[in-house]
Amino acid sequence: MEREPDSSILNSAKILWNYLKVDMPLEKADGILIFCSNDLRVAEYAASLYHHGYAPWICPSGGVGRLTYGLFHKPEAEAFADVLIKAGVPSDVIFREDRATNSAENVFYTRQLLIKHNLTYKNLIVLQKPYMERRTMATLTHHWPELKFMISSPPISFENYPFEGFSTSDLVHVLVGDFQRIILYAERGWQTPQPIPDEVMGAFNLLVSNGYTREFIDPAASPSIPPQ
Incomplete structure (x- = not known):
């Protein structure tokens, strides 16, 4: 069973949350x-x-x-x-x-x-x-x-976002996964590149080093884009 995130994890996750909003x-x-x-x-x-x-x-x-x-x-x-x-x-x-x-x-x-x-x-x-x-x-x-x-989006804070069946730990994982998509999708020309402050990249790296990678995607994966 995954342990509850400590204060350093929560602080880094909130940095990602604030960036992604x-x-x-x-x-x-x-x-x-x-x-x-x-x-x-x-x-x-x-x-x-x-x-x-x-x-x-x-x-x-x-x-x-x-x-x-x-x-x-x-x-x-x-x-x-x-x-x-x-x-x-x-x-x-x-x-x-x-x-x-x-x-x-x-x-x-x-x-x-x-x-x-x-x-x-x-x-x-x-x-x-x-x-x-x-x-x-x-x-x-x-x-x-x-x-x-x-x-x-609904006016819900980071602290109040988790709901039944979706824990704070789950939230940290998806924040990391969504941030990874910001980087990968831009590199592959699927989305507009976003500026990334050093503080945000540092928070991401700390969370990755602590194993919050469950929502990572295969870097080679490509989204389905129908013809215009």
Whole structure:
């Protein structure tokens, strides 16, 4: 059984957390795009933004995920839509994109869907988990450079992020894995390169040296990118 992270591990993990969040200010937009995941709190946040008049429609994007099929037993977009409807969002303003299995596919399949439904999407609010904000930004600026967007996530702190079935140790592992993707995907031309301060790289190296590599990907792995 993995031991609980000590203070040095937690401090380094929080440095990664703060780096991976980009904290863009929000204003009203043409629509809300959700990059779906295993965290349904993002759907609850989207519903709140809708009810506060930030956008007239919501597009949850996500297919059958490696980590979520056993959790939801349906595409992520459908699970997120269920939460949105339960929170009072009308079904006819929810446009489900249920094929994407990675961030690049979220972009390509969503763009096709928005065109199909003749929706305006010059300026979007894009929602993610807090620690995936920066990677989402890097994906959008690379694969959808003409889009104006604001990235946001539920206002949950590092300390309060763990939930049932997802411990603080799990969070540290995924932070390290997501940071590795920031580096590798940029090197391979799949995302826009990000500046990395020395403090952040030092925190990453400390966590790697302490074995928090469970969510590492094969450096030779390539994401599926459908034709435009």
